Amino acid sequence: MSYLPLLISLPVLMIDGLIEVGFVGSMVGFLHDRAGKSFTVDAPSGPFNLHGKPAGLLVDQGHTSNGAAGTAVILVGILGFLTIWHERRRTRKTSPTTTIHPHSGLFTFWTILTILSAMLTLAALIYTFVLTAQTDNQTIDLAVAAANSDPLMYPDDKWTPENWFVAVLALPLAHDSDRRDIRNNLRLMRGWRWNLIPLFIFGVGIAGLAVWELFRGRKWMRTRTTEGESVEKFRHSGNQS
Template sequence: MPSSSQLLYPAVGLLMVVAIIELSFVSATVGFLHGPASGTFPFTSDGATIDLKGEPKDLMTDQGHTSNAAAGTAFILIGLGGSIALFLRSRPNPSNFAIYFHHLWVLVNVLSFLLTFGALVYVFVVTNRYAGQTIDAAVTAGLDGEKYDEGTWTPQGWFSALLELDLVNPSDRSKISSIVHITQGWQYNLIPFFIIHLVETSIAIWDALQRRKTVSLVESSEKTAA
């Protein structure tokens, strides 16, 4: 059976992969909001063409920031920081600094996992709460260039609702369809992210306990020999 250390390295690597995927999805969403969504998407309704702002007045983005924070923490502190902590801890006769740094990393692991769990719950609760809304074409006709101000929206819900409109430009539909998949990507990627982080954190704690047990046995043997 592989040792805890042998399992921990690939677990940390896999966590970094799923974290960078999450960061990429969220970054792509932010880029779209500051890019195409900062303009207008014309659509037709009752024979008239209406230019609708690419994002509504009340667009919730906190859940995206939370997912981004969870992924960034996992990648930088657990992934990169963990690589350093495990390297220092695995050296013969590790220094007190290496031991304390490793203990700190294990603690941060637990906190990072809790942040990931919180992000998972938060994103799904908020997204499901505001799912299934539709854009009222009659309201958009009187906006006069202002952002759509009816209701509260998530990126997933808003862009999905845009696809229900009779968009004038096929390229707009293609762009919006792509961003819908991306927003759903960072939502559902939180599930494997959570599972992998749970496994990785469990192995990290197990490995720390194993190392502590080994050190205690060595110290006990040295005292007996003395």
């Protein structure tokens, strides 16, 4: 039995999943490192230090996206290669001359995992885009920010990391290096959000291939069973005559 389409698709999914994990990890690193400190703002009323993170920072969408990517890499990708290796080994032992054979329970279990993984990625995609849209176009009130300067966090509204730093960039920051760091990390934050789309497409494609392969094996099994019953009936009728 040829698993070539799956063997080609699985590495693509794993690479994209690792890219997603890297994007989310870079955002987490930035939040814990540079954003854990303050940015100096040259406000008209005088400079003040703005804490790098707001009090209402939303991060669950990042955890969900990271979980979806990790699931795609480990449970779909790595386990998928092990499952195909097991199926090929099993075929060589049981029916080495047969190109199609019924699949094991492990392959059925892995196929279910591919479907669940694609659904998790879809949930992460919808969750992330909806949350980003709901918190878009918010601005930071300079008076409120100055009254809650570092070490206090900006208290108003709820923010995704991406939308928070877009709003921070709209402020009169004192240092160009801060602007440069924020712009660079904003590209990565947008990257992990948009990368969920190809991750979902690849996941659905692999789930479809796995389901097709599973039903192909079961169809072959039903055909063999029907043929066996027909041969047995023919032999039985011949013996009676």
